Amino acid sequence: MAAVKETIEQVKAIDVDKYKYGFETDIESEKAPRGLNEDTVRFISDKKGEPAWMLEWRLDAYRRWRALKEPTWAKLHYPKIDFENLYYYSAPKGTSGPKSLDEVDPEILKTYAKLGIPLKEQEILAGVRKTGEPSPSDDSPLADGYASMAGRVAVDAVFDSVSVVTTFKKELAKAGVIFCSISEALREHPELVKKYLGSVVPQSDNYYAALNSAVFSDGSFVYIPPGVRCPMELSTYFRINEKDTGQFERTLIIADKGSYVSYLEGCTAPMRDENQLHAAVVELVALEDAEIKYSTVQNWYPGDKDGKGGIYNFVTKRGDCRGDNSKISWTQVETGSAITWKYPSCILRGDNSRGEFYSIAISNGYQQVDSGTKMIHLGRNTTSRIISKGIAAGKSQNTYRGLVSAHRKATGARNFTNCDSLLIGDKCGAHTVPYLEARNSSAQFEHEATTSKISDNMLFYCTQRGLSQEEAIALVVNGFVRDVLQHLPMEFMAETQKLIGISLEGSVG
Amino acid sequence: MLEIKNLHARIADDENGTEILKGINLIVPTGEIHAIMGPNGSGKSTLAYVLAGRDDYEVTSGDILWNGESILEMSPDERAAKGVFLAFQYPMEIPGVATMTFLRAALNSVRKKRGQKEMTTPEFLKFVRAKAAELGVSDDMLKRPLNVGFSGGEKKRMEILQMAVLEPTLCVLDETDSGLDIDAIRIVSEGATKLRSPDRAMLVITHYQRLLNYIVPDKVHVLAKGVIQKTGGKELAMELEKSGYAEFTGKAA
DSSP: OHHHHHHHHHHHHSOTTOOTTOOOOOOOEEEOOSSOSHHHHHHHHHHTTOOHHHHHHHHHHHHHHHHSOOOOOSSOOOOOOOGGGSBOOEEETTOSSOBOGGGSOHHHHHHHHHTTOOOOTTSOOTTOOOTTSOOSOTTOTTHHHHHTTOSOEEEEEEETTEEEEEOSHHHHHHTTOEEEEHHHHHHHOHHHHHHHTTSSSOTTSSHHHHHHHHHOOBOEEEEEOTTOBOSSEEEEEEEOOSTTBOBOBEEEEEEOTTOEEEEEEEEEOOOOSSEEEEOOEEEEEEOTTOEEEEEEEEOOOOOOTTSOSEEEEEEEEEEEEOSTTOEEEEEEEEOOOSEEEEOOEEEEOSTTOEEEEEEEEEEOTTOEEEEEEEEEEOSTTOEEEEEEEEEEOTTOEEEEEEEEEEOTTOTTOEEEEEEEEEEOSSSOEEEEEEEEEEOSTTOEEEEEEEEEEOOHHHHHHHHHTTOOHHHHHHHHHHHHTHHHHTTSOHHHHHHHHHHHHHHTTTOOO | OEEEEEEEEEETTOTTOOEEEEEEEEEEOTTOEEEEEOOTTSSHHHHHHHHHTOTTEEEEEEEEEETTEEOTTSOHHHHHHTTEEEEOSSOOOOTTOBHHHHHHHHHHHHHHHTTOOOOOHHHHHHHHHHHHHHTTOOHHHHHSBTTTTOOHHHHHHHHHHHHHHHOOSEEEEESTTTTOOHHHHHHHHHHHHHTOOTTOEEEEEESOSGGGGTSOOSEEEEEETTEEEEEEOTHHHHHHHHHOSHHHHHHTO
16 A cells, blocks of 8 residues: 555654654844734735725724634643734835745745745646656546646645735636635635625624634635636645744635635644644635635644644634525645644525545644634535544544534424544543534434544554554555545645655654 | 574563563474463464564563574564564454455565565466456455455454465464364365475474364474473374364473
């Protein structure tokens, strides 16, 4: 099995406890003064040359944020964040917005190349299989169909607070697809932004969403016109580089009637002793008969083996199945961050709409994960499906927290939930906190949950057959998450299998 | 040649340090099949695990030499690369990992450690399918997750298939006949007998003489109370079938 072999080689290639993306790029940047007040908000809005209504929207969010309290209900423990000591805006000097590739600072291009994300239009993402290469696992039912589609991925590269470049824009424009940074969207398509921004996650939705609404700097904007099937995968690659800087990205994706888009985001950050804050908001809107597939491979710096440093990842992601027969599917692979607080959710407003959540959350070392989803059934005959695979190793804590609710008008609502936890070693914890609320007697909710341990018996069996301890764990874990892996775009399956192996290295003493 | 010299072993975290193996001496020349018979609790499975390198057991004294080299300090995967294979009494289920995937990962891993080239995908598929057909393992079974939902007979056939694929030189079969009906025993033991070779040593552990009608041993050893009590030819198995183990269980106490 090629993937396991690759995993092992990758693991061998780097020392235990070495985060491969932990380098720092030395680049001059322009920052807002430390701390947060109305002037900071004005500074950011001004830097981006935003219309007056946008500034007002931000200030409104800022005032609401001041009135909100930091949530404490999650099973997470960390020292209080000093919001007055952070930088809220940092941009590589000289960038006023995305440009064409030849204008981008070569240092930044080098950074992305080092991360395996070459920002060249003729190339495909590193690690992406070329057509005709053997598939990562021969038994995958998806393998054959995808090989021909693998090829090109349009990338929006966000470096600290700004988008530095977006590729394949012209080609996408031919299909009528808008894919650009949100700053650019505010300039070029203000009517679309105004109509949809905050319509899924309102400014005062929660503490971190309010903070994001006030100071968000950049992120991606996608609009797929009616009836269009987006001709390629879209992706955004987030990179935090500056010290003491929060990254507040905002992504807005709108799939108009009968359209389809598949979108992927990836994230990394340098290794630092201090914790860094990342508070993003992602809003998805699917109109009638539209489908959005949103995949995340989150690999922020998780901190060192003693739990020092790492990203605090407080993210609000929500999709609105606004039209009838619409569908939103979240797939997430969470391997990074010191703390993850994230619940990609679906509001199933349209009749017959469908929400899906597929998650792999891996925690090792001292990582803490509190993640899950909310499926809010409002329309009739709405269905949702939740498959969550949590893997806890080292001294980490891994919590699944989910809500499935059916409004009293949501007749025929159906949900299926499956939460499996796998423990590696005896110093970690796995927790499952499901909430079910059915206000409609015709709702059918199913919930299955299991917790298991990689047993010594299983490892001995595998090692007896010639696999090393690490190979055995990678194999067993890849088997455990298989149901979810299959929902990732084919291009990223092999990469993800590698990442899983790396995340778990050193998990068994 | 397998040489077991005065082997003493106990459960690793047993405070009382009760020995299970109390000085086993055994030689199995390459090319021969030896059977180990004995009552429940005599240390048969412990011997199998200790040979394969399971770390729940601690070897307190003695040595195990395989082709003249001590394997005691080797990890289970290193032993596997040296040709040691254990067919488990209770094979493990590995959810989500297709049997074919598992076989390939294992084969490539041992081939690499043995300094052999990895097989290409078409080579590998051809190789496995041929072996599988001989054992009556269907393509469908090869696609299913390893051992998950397999019947007892299917699991044991899968053990023999893994043995055939990994081409070990020292095969240890731990109660491969347990829980099998007559037909399954026949299929499994025919599979094992096919692997009899001048380059291979086999140690067949069993309670019953029945299995030895199919896998005919060169020698039979009686293991009871942690030591080899008696060694003889294949007729010894027949005697045991009649007289039972009472003679040995009283003796070494």
